[in-house]
Amino acid sequence: MKQKVSVMAKVAILISAFYTMADMFVVTPILGEISIAFPNAKITTIELCYSLSQITVIISSLLCVKLCTKFSKKSLMLFGGMLIAIFGGLGGMIENLGIMLGMRAMEGFGAGICISLIPAIIAEMFRDEKEMTRMMGWQAAVGAILGTLSSIAAGKIAESISWHYSYYVYLFAVIIIILQVCFLPKTPTEKPKDDLTGKAFINRAVVEWAFISFIYAAMTICIFIKTAQYFLETGLGGAEHAGIAESFITIGSFLGACVMAWIFEKFDSFIDLVCWVLILAGTIAVVSFKNVEIVYLGMLIFGIGYGAFFPWLYAKGTMICAPNSETKTISLITATYYLGMFSGTFVYAALANIFDNHTAYFAFICMIISSAVMCAFATVQGVVTREKGVLKRQNLVETE
Incomplete structure (x- = not known):
């Protein structure tokens, strides 16, 4: 039976997308300023100010499966939001790398809980495949808007006042918490089961x-951790320009999510290929011309591909997973996604050491090559999938 969801309940879950985008876009515009503030720190350590949260996102995402059997998703979402507001909002108040990294880790723990629960709640609230896919896209689109505003605000605050105060952007979580308390429906604790073991698989x-x-x-993290460095090393601008560039990514992400x-x-099994082609084309545009406007255009194109693929990760996951295993599936996808983001930092650092080239330009070239490989893989995968039949949701089993 189709559930009726109130408008404010939809608003409460859609605006929660801030947690996904803020975890990525608040810190990236100010990495250049943080590196200047700590001139003796290694570039990998500076990048941990962004990427360290990915490892705690992984931990909390995996813990989410067990926590959902003890607490309601709403309670866990509120708890995660409070961690983001406290440790994210105050993350830059003390100019000490050790403390900043500790705060970043705790913010990531809260973000991991929320990021895993958002698509799980959507899949639970909207059982119809088309409606669920649409809501996944709109959730990512709202996140793109909030990410754009977060990125611009963080960069502007860093340029006008100090990078320390850019962290206050995370305090927007307080508004989200209030909306969730008032309007997000409470879901019961999960009791996953299947016909053989009684457990989700x-x-x-x-x-x-x-x-x-x-x-x-692992591949796309390059564009987030290297943009600020790219602007500085090419002389195209500073934190404010990097913030604007990344806002173009989120604008593109908004467009991509809207049309996902x-x-x-339209493309069915070739949706992966469409996304990879856009990611490849955007990155090529970024490095081809030392021109701010072209860089912005490249970021926009990249963002469209990135923005379409990100919600598709979760939408497809809920289509192909076993019955009653949506939360476990989404937690696994979230964990592997953020493990990729965390690992990507070190992969690019290793490539830089191997080839003795630590420029952002070199990192972008590596990303272009890997994106081309993924385009070829997606083409083959699309043909195979089309021969097997159109993708459809396999797990529409009503839970009691």
Whole structure:
């Protein structure tokens, strides 16, 4: 039976997308300023101010499966939001790298809880495949808008006042918490089951899709951690320009998320290829011309591909997973995605050491090559998937 969801309940879950985007976009515009504030720190250590949260996101995402059997998703979402508000909002108040990294880790723990629960709650609230896919896209689109504002605000605050105060952007979580308390429906604790073991299980299709999630995250993190450095080393600008550039990513992400359901309807099994082509084209545009406007255009194109693929990770995951295993599947996809983001930092650092080239330009070239490989893989995968039949949701089993 189709559930009726109130408008304010939709608003409460959609605006929660701030947690996903803020975890990525608040810190990245100010990495250049943080590196200047700590001139003796290694570049990998500075980048941990962004990427360290990814490891705690992984931990809390995996813990979410067990926590959902003890607490309601609403209670866990509120708890995660409070961690983001406290440790994210106060993350830059003490100019000490050790303390900042500790605060970043705790913010990531809260973000991991929320990031895992948002698509799980959407899948629970909207059982119809088209409506669920549409809401996944709109959730990412709202996140893109909030990410744009967060990125611009963080960069502007850093340029006008100090990078320390850019962290206050995380305090927007307080507004989200209030909306969730008032309007987000309370869900019961989970009692996952299947016909054999009584427990939710992860099928092979989900494992393979989680691996793609890992690759996608490890590759694309380059654009987030290297943009500020790219502007500084090319002389195209500083933190404010980097913030604007990343706002173009989020604008593109908004557009990509809005059309994700349409792309799925039109291209079906080739939706992955469409996204990879856009990511490849955008990155090529960024490095091809030493021109701010072209860089912004490249970021926009990249963002469209990135923004369409990100919600598709979760939408497809809920389609191919076993019955009653949505939360476990989403937690696995979230964990592998953020493991990819965390690992990507060190992969690019290792490549830089191997080739003795630590420039952002070199990192972007590596990303272009890997994106081209993924385009070829997605083409083959699309053909195979089309031969097997159109993707459809496999797990529409009503839970009691």
